[in-house]
Amino acid sequence: MSERRPGEIPEATVARLAVYLRVLTGLVDASTVTVSSEELATIAGVNSAKLRKDLSYLGSIGTRGVGYDVTVLREKIASSLGLTQRRTCVLVGIGNLGHALAGYSGFSSRGFTFVGYFDADPARVGEPIVDSRIRDIAELELVVKSHGVSIGVIATPAEAAQTVCERLVDAGVTSILNFAPSVLTVPDNVDVRKVDLAAEMQILSFHEHRKSRGLGNGLVESVG
Amino acid sequence: MSERRPGEIPEATVARLAVYLRVLTGLVDASTVTVSSEELATIAGVNSAKLRKDLSYLGSIGTRGVGYDVTVLREKIASSLGLTQRRTCVLVGIGNLGHALAGYSGFSSRGFTFVGYFDADPARVGEPIVDSRIRDIAELELVVKSHGVSIGVIATPAEAAQTVCERLVDAGVTSILNFAPSVLTVPDNVDVRKVDLAAEMQILSFHEHRKSRGLGNGLVESVG
């Protein structure tokens, strides 16, 4: 029944492709030529069948009896993720977290170029940041439109997030990464991913709670 | 037959409970007394049936014909997540991101107490951070054991992450939040959650790529 159109990659797979890509980059640096699904899966921390199925969505890349050519596979994944072209981004909200994000070298090295850092606080505007300066949020639309920015990163307080989000979307941004602890409402054509630090901690707290509850009685699963 | 043991809450539900909790806290601040699943679901950005099913795992909390008592529900969720007791945490790796995390007020306000900030760089050791000072990583085990730390946050470079992880686990930590772009290997009884900033951007990049491919022609993916 479910005949997936070629090029239609499941969401869960996309998330893992990014991990495989990183692992493969490491292998390239180590001058590894070929890798089997078993090896790659072990390093990436997933099941090898899952890995093969993930890669199969990109076409038939491997060689049976041998494995995958590391550089070929890396290129294929990169192109599937649309990483062959640099993407322009803006960062809004230059507090503690915003500064950290601006300083994170992982973005630039992976093809993401930040063309503007914005804050609403007049006291911060003009401060140097990375190789640039913090701009007034009033210039947001101008910069987004002139650079054709496609990804907006929100690191503002929760109260400001939705407003900032709407301004980004209206200016033409179609993907948003949200660090503010707030639920964003966007049109259908816009993608949002959220990173909720407090929620992550609370999820861990839940598991801690669960584990400590299980200690007394015999309910725990076998400890390896 | 899906007979779930009482107290067994699905993983997907746990993640959403944290969101509901935040929304409810907002409602308490706004002196709201009662809320229906429809209202709460809208604010939280989920389907109301899903929300009701999520809450049903906590027991029968609502009142039919009325809705949920905001404070009662909030308490119930907080206790399910194990947030009634404060949890002690350590943060390892005080670079850009580490500083931002240390300064994030959302942790402390939600019951997480950081009892140690560690770095391997001798030049950084002793620097003030929040209401404390950066400690030498050599003291990690001592602090973890003496405070009974249950959650470790890793914000080191990728190369150091696995080693730090093992030291944390050996010292007794059973939950880890990993910000390093690296796959951690841990024993079965330890929970790991990862926050991979570059991966998030790459996932968005994928969707940008997909959107732009679909714009002009009706054709996709003809690789030669």
Next chain:
DNA sequence: TTCACTTTGTGCCTGCGTTCACAAGCGGTT
């Protein structure tokens, strides 16, 4: 009490994602 109305809690169905297991395919060897 009985009725009308509201909202919860959930049975059931559907679909996605994961895993198993194996046929198909490739390289190396004799």
Next chain:
DNA sequence: AACCGCTTGTGAACGCAGGCACAAAGTGAA
């Protein structure tokens, strides 16, 4: 050339999660 051993790619089964739709259960009014 024929065979053997290894690894990929995938059909099929399974399990978890999401969403509809409705019975159950509460409130308030007559």
